[in-house]
Amino acid sequence: MSSGTYRPEPLLPLTYCQSEPHPPAPPPLVDRGCFNWLRRNLFPNWRQSLLSILIFSLLAGTAWHLARFLLVDAVWWGDTGEACRPSDGRPVGACWAFIADRYKYFIYGSYPLDQRWRVNTFFIAGGLGLAYLLWPRAPFRRLGLTLVIVALPLTGFIFLSGWDAVGLPDVPTNLWGGLMVTIVVAAVGIATALPVGILLALGRRSHLVIVRWLSIGLIELPRGVPLVTVLFMANTMLPLFLPTGLNPDKLVRALVGITFFAAAYLAEIIRGGLQAIPRGQYEAASALGLGYWKTMVLIILPQALKVAVPNIVSINIGLFKDTSLLLIVGIFDFLSTIETARIDPRWAAPTISTTGYAFAAVVYFSFCFGMSRYGALIERRLSRDHGR
Amino acid sequence: MAVTKTPIPANSFAVQVRELSKWFGNFQVLNRIDLDISVGEKVVICGPSGSGKSTLIRCINQLEPFESGRLHVHGVEMSGARKDVQMVKQQIGMVFQHFNLFPHLSVMENCVLGPMTVRGLSRRQAEDVADHYLARVRISEQASKFPGQLSGGQQQRVAIARALCMEPKILLFDEPTSALDPEMVKEILDTMTDLARDGITMICVTHEMGFARQVADRVIFMDKGQIVEVNRPDVFFKIQSNERTRQFLANLVR
Ligand SMILES: Nc1ncnc2c1ncn2[C@@H]1O[C@H](COP(=O)(O)OP(=O)(O)OP(=O)(O)O)[C@@H](O)[C@H]1O
Ligand SMILES: [Mg+2]
Numbered sequence: 226m227s228s229g230t231y232r233p234e235p236l237l238p239l240t241y242c243q244s245e246p247h248p249p250a251p252p253p254l255v256d257r258g259c260f261n262w263l264r265r266n267l268f269p270n271w272r273q274s275l276l277s278i279l280i281f282s283l284l285a286g287t288a289w290h291l292a293r294f295l296l297v298d299a300v301w302w303g304d305t306g307e308a309c310r311p312s313d314g315r316p317v318g319a320c321w322a323f324i325a326d327r328y329k330y331f332i333y334g335s336y337p338l339d340q341r342w343r344v345n346t347f348f349i350a351g352g353l354g355l356a357y358l359l360w361p362r363a364p365f366r367r368l369g370l371t372l373v374i375v376a377l378p379l380t381g382f383i384f385l386s387g388w389d390a391v392g393l394p395d396v397p398t399n400l401w402g403g404l405m406v407t408i409v410v411a412a413v414g415i416a417t418a419l420p421v422g423i424l425l426a427l428g429r430r431s432h433l434v435i436v437r438w439l440s441i442g443l444i445e446l447p448r449g450v451p452l453v454t455v456l457f458m459a460n461t462m463l464p465l466f467l468p469t470g471l472n473p474d475k476l477v478r479a480l481v482g483i484t485f486f487a488a489a490y491l492a493e494i495i496r497g498g499l500q501a502i503p504r505g506q507y508e509a510a511s512a513l514g515l516g517y518w519k520t521m522v523l524i525i526l527p528q529a530l531k532v533a534v535p536n537i538v539s540i541n542i543g544l545f546k547d548t549s550l551l552l553i554v555g556i557f558d559f560l561s562t563i564e565t566a567r568i569d570p571r572w573a574a575p576t577i578s579t580t581g582y583a584f585a586a587v588v589y590f591s592f593c594f595g596m597s598r599y600g601a602l603i604e605r606r607l608s609r610d611h612g613r
Numbered sequence: 614m615a616v617t618k619t620p621i622p623a624n625s626f627a628v629q630v631r632e633l634s635k636w637f638g639n640f641q642v643l644n645r646i647d648l649d650i651s652v653g654e655k656v657v658i659c660g661p662s663g664s665g666k667s668t669l670i671r672c673i674n675q676l677e678p679f680e681s682g683r684l685h686v687h688g689v690e691m692s693g694a695r696k697d698v699q700m701v702k703q704q705i706g707m708v709f710q711h712f713n714l715f716p717h718l719s720v721m722e723n724c725v726l727g728p729m730t731v732r733g734l735s736r737r738q739a740e741d742v743a744d745h746y747l748a749r750v751r752i753s754e755q756a757s758k759f760p761g762q763l764s765g766g767q768q769q770r771v772a773i774a775r776a777l778c779m780e781p782k783i784l785l786f787d788e789p790t791s792a793l794d795p796e797m798v799k800e801i802l803d804t805m806t807d808l809a810r811d812g813i814t815m816i817c818v819t820h821e822m823g824f825a826r827q828v829a830d831r832v833i834f835m836d837k838g839q840i841v842e843v844n845r846p847d848v849f850f851k852i853q854s855n856e857r858t859r860q861f862l863a864n865l866v867r
Contacts, residue, residue, distance in 0.1 A: 503713075505709060505711055505713035506713060506715065508676055508707075508709065508713060509707075509709065509713035509714070509715070510715075511675075511676060512674060512676065512705075512706065512707040512709075512776070513726065513727035513731060513775075513779060514699065514702055514703045514727065514731040514779070515726075515727070515730060515731060519730055523726065523730065524715055527717050528715075528716065528717050531717065
């Protein structure tokens with residue numbers, strides 16, 4: 226606040242004519258030092274400083290407890306639960322020896338040992354696909370995107386379940402388990418839910434009454450019941466709708482359920498995106514002579530999906546986490562393998578459960594956070610590509 | 614796909630409208646419109662807001678359906694066989710008040726989209742065509758930019774180029790300058806005046822009476838969904854036979 230008495234500014238003349246333009250000037254310098262940043266943002270006045278210090282000490286306390294449990298007191302080596310049982314009063318933290326011992330089970334479940342190269346191949350292909358998605362100036366972008374997001378999970382599924390014609394022995398899905406099931410289900414779910422969701426969204430806006438009603442039904446039904454119910458229904462009712470003799474695999478049934486559940490939510494999100502497209506875009510496309518599908522694929526959907534990207538990513542993150550419900554219909558996803566392993570008497574020790582859940586949390590978080598970052602990357606790319 | 618062009622039939626009318634009526638619900642927007650526009654003619658449509666000007670040219674372009682009456686474009690009945698209609702529709706270009714460029718595509722992509730997907734040109738050919746028309750509207754240097762990076766006047770010139778890339782025989786303009794700042798109005802009108810020298814048929818909804826005087830072969834005045842007066846511009850601006858036309862022109866400050 227300025228002190229002193231108020232002095233009016235000198236008055237400007239009523240008329241004015243510029244004789245010489247002002248030369249352009251560089252922007253004024255702003256302090257950018259680390260110290261200045263701290264002072265401006267964390268310690269601008271004593272009240273805020275107190276709050277900052279309080280919060281920091283709470284955070285530091287929590288971090289210390291976590292670090293002690295997860296790192297300092299952790300047990301890293303050992304073959305049985307014996308290693309993780311507290312002896313002579315020594316505190317015992319996380320039992321990483323348990324994770325190290327059972328990690329293969331957490332990844333492959335009971336997938337036959339001599340066939341695990343298939344899972345590894347699938348993971349490597351997925352890794353390459355991801356690298357391609359992250360590659361900023363990748364060639365054949367549109368084709369590549371479809372291949373990685375849609376074709377890879379579907380071929381991966383066939384590759385893992387086996388195909389006698391090409392000499393890949395069948396591996397029944399009740400042997401699948403662990404992280405691989407979680408990843409396969411999430412990937413196939415995303416791969417199928419996105420196209421289905423787009424079709425449902427378009428269907429709901431269709432002028433054909435039958436198509437519209439059908440889409441509304443397929444959207445509102447899964448949205449109106451919990452995923453658990455959808456999974457049970459898919460499990461018990463799907464065979465009833467299909468011709469007799471065609472009894473789809475349990476995992477496939479669950480996948481159909483998950484797909485429709487996610488697709489229903491995606492459809493509504495995409496419909497929101499579609500509604501954001503002004504009518505002029507349809508009219509301009511029509512004036513150029515584009516038909517319905519060309520208008521949708523080339524003009525409307527690219528813009529609608531761009532608006533919907535953050536929400537689409539959220540739904541896909543949700544889908545990834547919802548795979549843990551597969552346990553209910555008897556499919557061994559990642560979380561179920563941890564559940565099974567932690568009650569294994571060979572590894573009976575007080576911190577086994579906590580360790581298992583901590584590990585699960587870290588794994589789930591890395592995947593979900595990765596997806597979230599990828600979504601942010603897409604958003605940035607789209608806004609840069611469109612010149613805004 | 615081969616590049617196909619339907620020859621213009623011997624009939625020398627670009628557009629023939631007979632007894633065309635259209636309703637929005639119970640409200641009659643167009644009331645028994647009769648209109649003949651010759652090939653190569655430049656026509657300006659004016660009239661008070663809500664008189665149905667946009668609706669009329671949107672009917673010509675099949676953006677709006679109409680309930681009764683007949684519409685022929687280059688001799689083809691527009692409610693007839695779908696294939697013929699699709700073919701004729703390709704020959705009608707349209708420029709909108711709000712440009713309606715595709716914001717997710719660059720200027721060049723905006724221009725090659727139609728030629729590639731509808732006319733079946735290769736990308737190479739389409740880009741040649743686009744280069745030609747972007748130069749024609751004097752905007753070649755912006756080809757790689759996105760619509761959001763251009764001024765209104767530049768966007769409208771791109772929109773004109775995009776329409777021209779379809780090599781239409783008829784070009785419809787729906788108030789192409791009314792969303793623009795005064796400085797840009799002139800650049801668009803100049804572009805349109807330049808286009809008018811070609812043989813293309815132009816139907817413009819506009820209130821730029823200077824443009825009408827200079828370019829139009831005929832001026833059409835519409836009110837309440839009806840064509841009230843049609844005349845050559847020199848006559849139209851001197852003596853109006855209809856009272857409503859006179860009032861309308863008196864209220865225009867130009
Ligand atoms: N989609 C629609 N639904 C209902 N009424 C409409 C629709 N489009 C236009 N109208 C009405 O039809 C009438 C004519 O509209 P039109 O857009 O053709 O007028 P215009 O002469 O182009 O007017 P302006 O100079 O304001 O553009 C108006 O009264 C308008 O309210
Ligand atoms: Mg209008």
